[in-house]
Amino acid sequence: MKITENGKNTLINELKDFDLEQTLECGQCFRFYKLDKEEYVIVAKNKMLHIKQDENQLIFYNTSKEDVENIWINYFDLDRDYNEIKEYLLKKDNKLESAIKEKYGVRILNQDFHEVLISFIISQNKQIPQIKQVVKRISEQYGEYLGDVNGEKYYSFPNPEKLGEITEEAFREMKSGFRAPYLYDASQKLASGEINEELFANLNEEDGRELLKSIKGVGDKVANCVLLFGLGYRNAFPIDVWIKRIMEAIYFGKETSKEEIQKFASNHYGEYGGYAQQYLFCFGRDAKIGTKTDKKKKSDNKK
DNA sequence: TCCCAGGTAGATC
DNA sequence: GATCTACATGGG
Known part of the structure; x- marks a missing residue:
């Protein structure tokens, strides 16, 4: 990851494990406004940020290098090694493989x-x-x-x-x-x-x-x-209607209480529960896992 | 018209 | 304790 100034803008190059759209559109924050593909206005930290991703480069429009270093790197969680997180989770089991592959660029915003x-x-x-x-x-x-x-x-x-x-x-x-x-x-x-x-x-x-x-x-x-x-409690594992459906579909195969899912997540994912939850939520909601549409799709496939 | 949404509090058993 | 329901508002 390399930070450079370019006139009024600041650039981050050589990004890894990051996708702006995936990170913003997965339900963790609510102050983002899409201008174009991979281009957004974000309001956070008492600031307005106009930002765009172009492959492995992030463009911070009208933003100083100081603000990028002092505010936005931390906000986007870019100073954390997500490769390590992914390896940890994939070592646990292969259930998360497709979610992590598909939503490779999700980060948990601070x-x-x-x-x-x-x-x-x-x-x-x-x-x-x-x-x-x-x-x-x-x-x-x-x-x-x-x-x-x-x-x-x-x-x-x-x-x-x-x-x-x-x-x-x-x-x-x-x-x-x-x-x-x-x-x-x-x-x-x-x-x-x-x-x-x-x-x-x-x-x-x-x-x-x-x-x-x-x-x-x-x-x-x-x-x-x-x-x-x-x-910053990365072990927290919020269970909503989506996560409940997704966990039931890929781990339990039947209706399961939130309490039981919570215990399982805590034992299984440990300190990385929050990341697992986010990969699963983004992936599962996109695929509509466990919903009527999904069940219909599965029964249609059998025909 | 009916059903559901990133749930929770309060009532009831 | 575990379940049931009302709660505003808007969209499919």
Whole structure:
């Protein structure tokens, strides 16, 4: 991986194990806007980033080398050896082989804790495009203007202090539905500092999860997403409808409780549970594994 | 019209 | 404890 400046832009060359589209479009973040193939505007870390991938090169438009080195390398998790992760997982069994091959370029983003918490509270019982809509509304109304690309304006996700100003009613008006009281509770706890990132420094996965679950509307699944995507707990293994279906299809062959899947994942994948989950989620959701469409396809094939 | 969505809280047994 | 259901909103 080599970083060079090119006028106003900064380039990273010799990328390995990275694909921008796969990383953004696999449901871990919600502030990305597609401009073209492998070209996006991303809002994160209080910044707006116009970025494009061209084979093994990443182009950061209007971005300094300092920002790439200090912010974006970490955000995209580019300073981690994913080859080692893949080898570890493939050594466990061959079930992950097609997922890792197909989704070779997925990385787990290092996002801001408060944004992940709010975003995944919204995510419950909602589809990804709709989650994006609500997060966008919150940002437009309570975030700061960051700039525009092609005439489209972009706003930061509000910081914890600003989140504390949003009433339950206001959350409802932004179409968060029944999640409004949950969002209000989380925002108040973030603003007051009752819940803050530093608290997790001395907590293991289990204790961290319990702390998160003290927030209304945060259960096991949302807590695990926050641990994995916002707090760096790479062993967290969120189980949603997709992961449940996928795990049942490739490991169990029958309907299996979340508790049982959780135990299995913890024993089987260990410290790399989060990566396994992400490869499986991206791959399985694309292939619609375990859904009606998938089952129909299989029965059609038998004919 | 009905069903489902990266679930969770509260009720009921 | 394990299951059942209501919860807003939007799209297929």
